[in-house]
Amino acid sequence: MQIHSLPIARPDETLYSVAARIRLANAARNDRDACRSMFGPSRNMRVSEFPVNLAHFCGITHECFGNPARVLSNLTLAGFFERLDSRPWHAGSSNAPVATAGYGLATLSNGSAGRWRICRRCVENDLAHHATAFWRRAHHLPTGFLCTIHDTPLATCMSSPLERHNRFLLPEQTSATTVLPEIDWVTHHHLLARLTALGIDVLEDGRQPVDARTVRATLFNALGDRGLLTTSGLLRRVQFASEFAHRYHFLSQHPDFSLALSPKGIDILQRGLSHPGPARSAAHNLLLIDWLFGTWQAFHQQCLWQATMDCLTLSTINVRQDEVTHQHRKACVAFLEAHTLATRSCFSRAAPASFRWLLRNDEEWLNGNLPRVRPMRTQGTLF
Ligand SMILES: [Zn+2]
Structure with a gap:
């Protein structure tokens, strides 16, 4: 694909969305060919999960979207997961930089290859103003339940993985549903809005991540304040599991939280808290912060005090x-x-x-x- 025209990135647009609109504005044999042109040669043939080399992307786009660090920060969820110390990708033994390690396009953009969400009213507005809609980072956070602009539940896209593997899809090209019987939106609206806002606060925070040791000490202090530690400072596992599961029971059937809130998931969380080692999942970290501190800001201040x-x-x-x-x-x-x-x-x-x-x-x-x-x-x- 010869790139002659570059779109202007819209506020909070994902890298996948920018790539899809670059493809739309330029002639190419097919979408896979467009991916190779934008992100470098690869044997991977899946458009949605094409391995990303941002050095190549920034070179071919003449840094119109910034250098690799800026693209990573503005168009992907890498900074969000970095701040939570919960990366959804495995760094591997080479520990290559995220910008050039070849992580999948959808994983970097949405945090998961299977997470595609839209707000119908945002799509309507985009089509009215720009003729094409775009994918937003805020809609793809693990706790992205609502659109904060329109205060409506986000819809889950129903496109088949095969279709996503073959070509780029913009929001207006997919069908979506808001029918999620597993969540009572009315009863839990306040908590869902709070969790959504928490995720967006993490996404928009430009500060350096707090080190894992300080985060763990801060979490333990908060657990101690709630009487969930023994006199020797160990986690009261039964009480912890019971309170955590009870508080977030309303999410236990949600596809993104069912594993995190299952007995096995809570056991993994407890082991992660008790022994410094592998990082906790983003879902677990967000729920812990919501439960123990209420907001990202309150949690961050406690971390600074601890440090x-x-x-x-x-x-x-x-x-x-x-x-x-x-x-x-x-x-x-x-x-x-x-x-x-x-x-x-x-x-x-x-x-x-x-x-x-x-x-x-x-x-x-x-x-x-x-x-x-x-x-x-x-x-x-x-x-
Ligand atoms: Zn909206």
């Missing part, structure tokens, strides 16, 4: 360590000044605590000032 307290504790330990070192060195210097023929064994008997401490924590200084074997003094002349 500050951890730093203070660390610096207090360092100051104390310096004071103790100074005291033991002082004891050693006083001993050396008082004994001209001082040896290690004499010092170890005279000040055993200081000797042991310096040997264990300040060995280099001890060796410099009180060597293991003192050299014999050279006798210059006999008489």
Whole structure:
């Protein structure tokens, strides 16, 4: 495909959507050929999950959409999953950068190859103003239940995977349904709106991700405040599972949450909380933050407080360590000044605590000032 015309990316548009509109504006043999032109050669023949090389994409589009980091940040959900420490893709042993690792187009755009959602009223508005509709990132978040502009439930697209593999589809080219009998939209509207807003706050947050250790400590503090930790700081597993499952029972039949809220899913979450290791899923992290903190902002502030307290504790330990070192060195210097023929064994008997401490924590200084074997003094002349 020769690219002669580039569309302007619309607010919150996904990379898949931009690629589909680039294809629409330029002649190509077919959509697979268009994918190869935009994202580099690949043996993968699935349009929706075509491996993405953003270095190639930015080169061929002359950085009209920005450099690879900017495209990743503005047109994909990579930053969203990064901030939640819940990437839906496996980095593999090579740990290649997300921009060039070859993750699928729909996975980067929507977080999952099988997640395609629209708001019918957004589509109507898009068609009225631009003649084509586009896919939005906010509609594809794990907690994307409602359109925040129109306050209506998002519709799930029904296109077959085969159709998606063969060609690009824009929202107006798919059929969609809002009939999800597993959710009582009226009764749980407030909670669904809250979870939707939480996801969008994470998506739009431009700050650096908080480190996993601080996040875990913050979550544990909040669990402790709710009486869900034992006196030794372990998770009360039965109470935790019961409260978590009860609070989000209304989502347990939803296809994106049924696994996370099953007994097996909750057990995986508990193990993830109890032992630092593999990252928790985005669904689990979003529900935990909603339950324990209410909003992303409140959670982030608690993380900052936790990080500050951890730093203070660390610096207090360092100051104390310096004071103790100074005291033991002082004891050693006083001993050396008082004994001209001082040896290690004499010092170890005279000040055993200081000797042991310096040997264990300040060995280099001890060796410099009180060597293991003192050299014999050279006798210059006999008489
Ligand atoms: Zn809408």
